[in-house]
Amino acid sequence: MSNEKSSPKKLLPFWPHYILSELIAWYIMFGILLALAALVPMGLEEKANPLETPAHVKPEWYFLAVYQFLKVAAVFNFLGPEAPRLLGVFLPMLGLVALMFLPFLDRGKKRTARERPLMLLMTALVLIIVIGLTLWGQYS
Amino acid sequence: MKATQSPSWARIPNAIFGWFDERIGLTGMITALLHMEIPRSAHTYYLGGITMFFFMVQAATGILLSLYYQPTPEAAYDSILFIMNELNFGWLVRSVHAWGANLMIVFCILHMLRIIVQGAYKKPREVTWMVGMGLLFITLGFGFTGYLLPWDQRAYWATTVGTEIAAAVPFIGRNILEFLRGGADVSALTLSRFLGVHMLIMPASLIAFLTLHIIIIHKQGLADPKAREDE
């Protein structure tokens, strides 16, 4: 059970207030989804041909950052011939593991964003790097 | 004039509800589920709920697609063509499923970012966070395995390079790649296992993880950014 104490005035009833807003949010999202799906329909390319590699082969956008990092990791060559591949795989993995254990790495009691400038800064930095790598991967 | 009394048929829903309520305690269940309060200072921006909404859309459209999809390299592409060109609104269902997949990933990440910004992962919500990370991986797994299914050039080569990322892992990279592909290349075996993962393993694990996620959230209540735990 939660041991946070708040006065009733600071509480919002889940039903019907929160649920109603949630349903409105779903309704709007459904509209956006239908509009996107109808206006920009999912296409279909030529049937798969294992013998013919297309010019611009890319993974899905959500793997592009890792994919691009793996390519960029070639700069670690000065550390030895195996370094690019090792670092290219292990650095993103390390990042993911760190993210997974975030609650155990950041044990500060403060919660509001205003009181945690360092955390915000790091989040912004990681975001910029990931988005940057994704765009780089997309347009290279 | 006599007081208007509702006609007897209008009392049927109440009677049915009453019948069940008396036996299995519906009122108690509904109260326990709905009558909660959440801190006004917690702003979810409905991101978790929206992610869940997209999952429901994916389940509905995915089931519809599965009725016509044929999972062999010879037939898959043609069955997608059939869905798009012959089936009434088939193109729309497929398009909604594809857009919904991308939006689900986007909103899952946005939801995670709001958890980070508001410090909602801190004690006692570490478990909710870890289960959430599981949900993120499952959501990405859905995308990865689903992308191959249309069996067009984009699908085939995206899967080829996607699985090649795994091959970069030292020592066991090659084994991971062959495990993912079911052989050295992306082939009929890859398609079968991607479909199995996409339609059975991923939905089952997502539902299990999500149930856990929600049960814990319901038990603990939403985090109040203004409150400090253990003080």
Ligand code: HEM
């Ligand atoms: C399929 C993906 C997911 C779904 C459907 C989902 C759903 C939800 C819902 C409905 C809530 C209630 C509050 C809200 O809407 O924000 C919630 C809260 C929460 N989620 Fe998720 N979630 C998902 C992924 C994640 C991920 C990736 C993380 C982080 C790694 C995460 C961590 C949390 C935490 C810590 C809470 C508690 C927030 C609080 O107490 O204020 N979830 N989730």
